[in-house]
Amino acid sequence: VTTAPERGTVEPLRFEDGALLVLDQRALPAEERWIRCATVEQVADCIRTLAVRGAPAIGLAAAYALALADDREAAAELLRSTRPTAVNLAWALDQCRDAPDVLETARRLHREQHEADRRLAELGAELFGERSRALTHCNAGALATGGYGTACGVLRAAWARGRLAEVWVDETRPLLQGARLTAWELRQAGIPHRVVADSAAGSLMAQGLVDRIVVGADRIAANGDVANKVGTYPLAVLADRHGVPFYVAAPVSTIDPAAPDGAAIPIEERDPGEVVAGGNAFNPAFDVTPAELVTGIVTEAGVLKPPYAESIAKAVAA
Amino acid sequence: VTTAPERGTVEPLRFEDGALLVLDQRALPAEERWIRCATVEQVADCIRTLAVRGAPAIGLAAAYALALADDREAAAELLRSTRPTAVNLAWALDQCRDAPDVLETARRLHREQHEADRRLAELGAELFGERSRALTHCNAGALATGGYGTACGVLRAAWARGRLAEVWVDETRPLLQGARLTAWELRQAGIPHRVVADSAAGSLMAQGLVDRIVVGADRIAANGDVANKVGTYPLAVLADRHGVPFYVAAPVSTIDPAAPDGAAIPIEERDPGEVVAGGNAFNPAFDVTPAELVTGIVTEAGVLKPPYAESIAKAVAA
Numbered sequence: 336v337t338t339a340p341e342r343g344t345v346e347p348l349r350f351e352d353g354a355l356l357v358l359d360q361r362a363l364p365a366e367e368r369w370i371r372c373a374t375v376e377q378v379a380d381c382i383r384t385l386a387v388r389g390a391p392a393i394g395l396a397a398a399y400a401l402a403l404a405d406d407r408e409a410a411a412e413l414l415r416s417t418r419p420t421a422v423n424l425a426w427a428l429d430q431c432r433d434a435p436d437v438l439e440t441a442r443r444l445h446r447e448q449h450e451a452d453r454r455l456a457e458l459g460a461e462l463f464g465e466r467s468r469a470l471t472h473c474n475a476g477a478l479a480t481g482g483y484g485t486a487c488g489v490l491r492a493a494w495a496r497g498r499l500a501e502v503w504v505d506e507t508r509p510l511l512q513g514a515r516l517t518a519w520e521l522r523q524a525g526i527p528h529r530v531v532a533d534s535a536a537g538s539l540m541a542q543g544l545v546d547r548i549v550v551g552a553d554r555i556a557a558n559g560d561v562a563n564k565v566g567t568y569p570l571a572v573l574a575d576r577h578g579v580p581f582y583v584a585a586p587v588s589t590i591d592p593a594a595p596d597g598a599a600i601p602i603e604e605r606d607p608g609e610v611v612a613g614g615n616a617f618n619p620a621f622d623v624t625p626a627e628l629v630t631g632i633v634t635e636a637g638v639l640k641p642p643y644a645e646s647i648a649k650a651v652a653a
Numbered sequence: 654v655t656t657a658p659e660r661g662t663v664e665p666l667r668f669e670d671g672a673l674l675v676l677d678q679r680a681l682p683a684e685e686r687w688i689r690c691a692t693v694e695q696v697a698d699c700i701r702t703l704a705v706r707g708a709p710a711i712g713l714a715a716a717y718a719l720a721l722a723d724d725r726e727a728a729a730e731l732l733r734s735t736r737p738t739a740v741n742l743a744w745a746l747d748q749c750r751d752a753p754d755v756l757e758t759a760r761r762l763h764r765e766q767h768e769a770d771r772r773l774a775e776l777g778a779e780l781f782g783e784r785s786r787a788l789t790h791c792n793a794g795a796l797a798t799g800g801y802g803t804a805c806g807v808l809r810a811a812w813a814r815g816r817l818a819e820v821w822v823d824e825t826r827p828l829l830q831g832a833r834l835t836a837w838e839l840r841q842a843g844i845p846h847r848v849v850a851d852s853a854a855g856s857l858m859a860q861g862l863v864d865r866i867v868v869g870a871d872r873i874a875a876n877g878d879v880a881n882k883v884g885t886y887p888l889a890v891l892a893d894r895h896g897v898p899f900y901v902a903a904p905v906s907t908i909d910p911a912a913p914d915g916a917a918i919p920i921e922e923r924d925p926g927e928v929v930a931g932g933n934a935f936n937p938a939f940d941v942t943p944a945e946l947v948t949g950i951v952t953e954a955g956v957l958k959p960p961y962a963e964s965i966a967k968a969v970a971a
Contacts, residue, residue: 506928508826508850514929530934532826533852534884538940541886566852568859569887572894610824611832616848622856
């Protein structure tokens with residue numbers, strides 16, 4: 336644990352003096368604590384225990400970790416095993432494993448993530464009407480990407496254009512990434528928001544209090560099915576019933592062309608103790624939203640629209 | 654605070670030695686603490702702060718409280734103002750206000766609640782197929798009714814008949830009535846169960862892991878719209894999508910013939926601090942499930958079926 340780097344834009348990862356500094360997201364917002372990782376094992380631990388989380392951010396953390404490895408092959412295997420659902424992890428490892436200069440490649444991926452986030456945020460903001468009330472789930476912000484944020488990036492860009500009135504933040508049980516992390520990021524960005532219990536989103540929609548839903552993604556199948564934090568699927572079903580546009584914001588690296596549909600995406604089951612003391616619980620970390628419920632997928636390569644098999648294939652090939 | 658009465662069936666209310674003993678449901682399951690109420694104000698406090706909760710149970714608590722009152726009219730007004738959504742509160746006060754012997758009337762309502770719960774539990778159990786997996790939300794158990802439980806009563810009766818395999822217990826944020834109270838009651842009854850985050854119910858249904866949903870109710874409108882703990886409506890929408898039967902279990906006293914539909918039911922908004930420290934939250938305690946999503950309403954007067962305007966009118970008139 337070291338002292339915090341300078342404040343400003345939220346930045347969950349920094350590579351300095353031969354080590355990866357990880358902002359411990361388990362301690363936020365109460366405390367800004369940094370973990371100094373000098374070994375691959377330490378980074379793997381940070382990913383497994385959610386000190387760093389969010390599909391793009393764990394990809395970047397793994398990329399930086401390879402720069403700490405003596406044996407890249409073994410390191411990649413270890414890192415790949417930490418969390419099964421986010422495809423960005425495997426994608427980033429594939430980018431770095433044979434790179435002549437791993438650290439330089441990791442830094443490039445990090446820069447590119449920033450640029451992709453900014454681009455998709457601007458594209459997503461164009462989908463907002465005047466003064467919309469948006470709802471988001473979990474945290475798909477700068478903390479989750481190492482950049483500007485995906486779903487939260489869209490919200491920030493919409494706010495900058497005067498198109499956002501307020502954000503409903505699903506608290507996101509069991510680990511409260513919404514109440515802890517998204518609310519913290521929105522507060523720093525000066526965006527009006529209120530936290531709600533995940534189960535309150537239905538009554539908000541029934542009362543006409545939600546104009547847009549924007550969420551991130553951990554893996555998108557070739558047909559447009561989306562794996563994201565558990566609770567996303569119920570939101571999509573409710574949005575469909577109430578005619579609320581439901582957008583997924585994610586970089587192209589979140590797309591897994593090898594997964595034909597959602598059934599091919601492994602869903603991580605986490606410790607039941609995260610839900611209830613004693614652990615008499617079932618704790619799937621993600622769910623799958625079928626493509627038919629997704630209004631659009633906002634990527635840096637454009638807003639993908641149905642039929643997704645075509646628009647996704649085109650985005651991946653570009 | 655006094656020592657606990659003898660254990661056995663869960664009993665949230667006892668009138669003894671001129672005072673109402675309230676089992677403090679805020680402290681469960683960690684501690685079985687009893688609050689001795691010798692005044693109407695103390696009972697009103699217990700209702701307002703959820704030491705006693707559940708629509709039928711707060712009705713009974715209010716009835717017993719009238720037995721402590723010097724001025725019944727003023728006491729009824731105070732008690733009626735504690736919580737707006739559950740109609741059983743007003744109903745029980747109406748039963749007792751002009752009774753020659755209030756305490757005897759309260760004790761009779763308590764006995765009748767037991768009998769109604771048992772009857773509706775048996776009727777509800779008949780709706781279960783062989784070895785069903787059921788899901789419930791919040792707590793509609795003995796703690797919530799002062800009897801055998803409504804939704805949990807149905808589960809207990811189904812279990813006794815060998816028709817229940819397991820219960821999924823929605824943890825029920827923000828106050829965790831499912832994780833704390835329903836899990837505690839099911840454990841005492843020896844019924845296998847696992848707690849899930851409220852937002853996980855969608856993926857359970859999508860995977861075919863839920864055969865029945867049974868919930869309680871705080872108020873049922875004349876057209877069959879049901880107000881119940883926030884999060885009930887999303888379950889009903891998901892159940893509809895997945896063809897899962899969705900049952901509401903409640904005594905006839907939960908029906909409000911004066912409310913033509915759900916829009917006429919006042920929805921309590923509770924302290925945002927229940928959701929998140931600092932209180933930057935929105936905290937509706939209930940939501941409304943439209944009648945069209947309700948497969949049946951299990952009452953002591955029979956299982957009511959659509960069209961509800963007719964079946965409800967008949968049950969109320971009987």
